[in-house]
Amino acid sequence: MADELKLLEKWSLKVHEVKLGAGPSAGGSREIIFNIGGQSSFPFLFKEGDIPNRPLIAAEVLDCVEDDWPVGLRTDLASVSKDPVEWARKMASDSGADLVCLKLQGLHPDLGNKPVKDAMALVEAVLKNIKTPLIILGCGSADKDNEVLPAISEATKGERLLFGDVVSENYKTLAAACIADGHNIIAESPIDVNIAKQLNILLSDIGMPLDRIVINPTIGALGYGLEYAYSIMERAKSAALAGDKMLAMPFICFVGQESWRAKEAKVSLNDFPQGGNARMRGIMWEVVTAMAMVEAGADILTMRHPEAIKIVKSAITDLMKR
Amino acid sequence: MALSGLDIYKLLPRTNCKKCGFQTCLAFAMQLAKKAVALDKCSFVSGEVRAILEAASQPAIRKVEIGTGEQKCLVGNETVLFRHEEKFYHPTAIGFIIEDDMAPVELVNALDEVQRLSFERVGQKIGVELIALREKSRDKQQFVKMLNVVINKTQLGIVLMPDSIESLRPALEICAGRRPLVYCNEPREMDAFISICKEYKVPLAFKAKSLDDFSNASKRAIQQGQADLVFHVSSETASECLWQLTQIRRLSIKKNERSLGFPTMAIIEDEDEPKGAAQAAGHIVKYASIVLLKTRKPEYVLPLLTLRQNIFTDPQKPLQVESKVYPVGLVNDRSPVLVTTNFSLTYYTVLGEIESSRVPAHLICLDTEGMSVLTAWAAEKFTPERISDTLIKFKLSDIVKHKDLIIPGYVAMMSGDLEEKSGWNILVGPREAAGLPSFLKNLSV
Structure with a gap:
């Protein structure tokens, strides 16, 4: 039934639509490709604007696992966490994740300082074993990332992957590679709308098309500053829909890595008896962090626990029903 | 909707008589807009103008009180759509549905579980507010018996969910003093619920299919003298629930649509606990004033309480500790x-x-x-x-x-x-x- 009572916002711009992955006809080898963004309203308000794409979940895969994982998470991922290729294959096929986010943190001088060729071989093997697009993250050490990521970009030319992150202080090297090789890029800003916009302008100035940029607003976990990114995303989305094309990019939120750092996601039942089942508490920490980000306008969530992925995927599917 | 100083000035006599204590009517109007002075200071405003100003000073979304004393819970009275515009004022009240077809000892255990849902995070106590007793027994004696256990066992706010009007009066007879929220599940019984809630001076929650139905029902309730209302949004699809919750907030705040200016409630009926908690998270951020859950397990409730604490933090005033x-x-x-x-x-x-x-x-x-x-x-x-x-x-x-x-x-x-x-x-x-x-x-x- 049609309601007489309604108040529609008069938005003037759509979020840029970003294509993830390229199939054989477009110069890549992906069997599954996705679009993100493209919406002209706040999340799930179908009566107000177009929402052509649902938020995607990217399963986090790491080339080396931190030793501070809680028991539940460690046990649940034990069968794959030592083999990133199998991990990626399994998450892409069984967990319901839409795509894979490979973080090459073992490149970091403090975390193993793996050689470039290892990373390149890993990316190649992962791509062979999954049908979906891939997100590739560096290790956070600017020098090492600038050495490795452009090489991977070139080796995967035409696949239309998503590379990250670039920041205001270090964007040229990776951006130039992604422009040349036809990839998308993640632009990271420290919970700040102005810096997000400025970085998009810088990227645009060196030739990165606006529909190949995804914003990482740097979220905090539930209980650890989640509300800052929540509001930054809503502010940026309002500005974008009202016409600011330099902020009208989809968002990627690193839910898994943040939520599993939270004390409440880690602490055992013995140390926190009133907190209930520790394994499920950790999973729900990730789920609730993800749900808040989805409502704030996230377009890609990177997530870690397979069960959290299933729960959030199901909630997104429900929200996408009209 | 609040009027600006200039809006108010246009309604004043504009004679600058100074009897209110201010040099000009404009200065007086500016203070009125800030609610720093009472309108009574001016003895020349007409009854008509007085009515306009009083209506404008009403909050766009009514504030409804559930419970009494220290456990009193306030819902509604929000002023913005986005927390960055100002802040969200009244944290979503979180409650638990307990059905009356269990043994008293089970009920006591359930209430104990709820009482334990109290935590300390970043120096603040966070806990739950409401117990909703739902009549499943279809036996008003059983409902009242269980209600007695609830009253004696907990100081939390009470939501009464009787199966029919028959069970409501005896229930209110024993707990009206606790100012429970009454829930009307059956639109056909709405008028009878309105008259009893009015008699016992308690707030009334009800469900409706569409925004138009909410609007018509609230107009009818107000006409009958029942102004403390809560809208239970219960559409079949999650996106339609979000649409209604968003429109209720938008129309009341931005269009001053009085017939929609009431707190809202969502009930999580899904038996799947993780799925239900994920839905509840969505309702807490957008825009339910009350969320009723079935699960009482801390691993589901603590993340929700934490989310509420985050979202209802004043964005202009980060939480601080004493410098020492x-x-x-x-x-x-x-x-x-x-x-x-x-x-x-x-x-x-x-x-x-x-x-x-x-x-x-x-x-x-x-x-x-x-x-x-x-x-x-x-x-x-x-x-x-x-x-x-x-x-x-x-x-x-x-x-x-x-x-x-x-x-x-x-x-x-x-x-x-x-x-x-x-x-x-x-x-x-x-x-x-x-x-x-x-x-x-x-x-x-």
Whole structure:
């Protein structure tokens, strides 16, 4: 039934639509490709604007696992966490994740300082074993990332992957590679709308098309500053829909890595008896962090626990029903 | 909707008679807009104008009270769609549906489980507000018997969910003084519910299919003298629920649509606990005033309470702790000294990590007006000068015999300058608090 009572916002711009992955006809080898963004309203308000794409979940895969994982998470991922290729294959096929986010943190001088060729071989093997697009993250050490990521970009030319992150202080090297090789890029800003916009302008100035940029607003976990990114995303989305094309990019939120750092996601039942089942508490920490980000306008969530992925995927599917 | 000073000025006599104590009608109007003075000070405004001003001073979304005394819970009276525009005022009340077809001992256990859902996070107590008793027995004696257990066992706010009007009166007879929220599940019985709620002066929640139905029903209730209402939004699809919750908020705040200006309620009926909790998370951020859950397990409730705490924090006023030197553990004059900011989240995170290191330490919280380390550094609230001054102000040289100060890794760049200004030996700590246990343990070796 049609309601007489309604108040529609008069938005003037759509979020840029970003294509993830390229199939054989477009110069890549992906069997599954996705679009993100493209919406002209706040999340799930179908009566107000177009929402052509649902938020995607990217399963986090790491080339080396931190030793501070809680028991539940460690046990649940034990069968794959030592083999990133199998991990990626399994998450892409069984967990319901839409795509894979490979973080090459073992490149970091403090975390193993793996050689470039290892990373390149890993990316190649992962791509062979999954049908979906891939997100590739560096290790956070600017020098090492600038050495490795452009090489991977070139080796995967035409696949239309998503590379990250670039920041205001270090964007040229990776951006130039992604422009040349036809990839998308993640632009990271420290919970700040102005810096997000400025970085998009810088990227645009060196030739990165606006529909190949995804914003990482740097979220905090539930209980650890989640509300800052929540509001930054809503502010940026309002500005974008009202016409600011330099902020009208989809968002990627690193839910898994943040939520599993939270004390409440880690602490055992013995140390926190009133907190209930520790394994499920950790999973729900990730789920609730993800749900808040989805409502704030996230377009890609990177997530870690397979069960959290299933729960959030199901909630997104429900929200996408009209 | 609030009127501006100029809007009010146009309604005043504009004679500048000064009898209100102000030099001009405009000055008086400006104070009225700020609610700093009462309209009675002007004896020349007409009854008509008075009515307009009174209506405008009503909140766009009615504030409804459930419960009494210390456990009183306030819902509604929100003023914005987005928390960054101002803030969200009344945290979503969280309650639990308990059905009356269980043995009294089971009910007592269930209530105990709910009472235990109280936690402390970043210095604030967070807990739950409501117990909703739903009649499933179709037996009004059973309903009232169980209600008696609830009344005696808990001080939480009560939501009465009778199966029919028959059970409502005896229930209100014994608990109207607790100001319960009454829930009407059956639109055909709405008029009877309205008249009983009016008689016992308690708020009424009801469901409707569409915004038009909510609007018509609330107009009818108001006509009959029942103004404390709550809308139960219950569409079949999640996106339609979100649409209605968003439209109720938007139309009442931006269009002053009085017939929709009421708090809202969502009930999680899904038996799948994780799925239900995920739905509840969506309702807490957008835009339910009350969420009723079935699960009482802390692993589902704690994340929801934490989310509510986050979203209802005032974005202009970050939570702060008192600026001072906090002794952590059994400190003495040889214990290490750390400095951080007085942003609550920073303080409690650092505190937790020092505690888990089991190395007693003095923790200085510098007054950064509640900013985190990097923000405060960028805003020049966490500078070598301010840290040096604080060391003197809190007489650190009397508290410890050494002169070693540990600073956060993120501000390593200030260590030379700080060493010079303070005369203390600066040790650069880890960037993240999580690195403190190993840092402190290595230090004490």
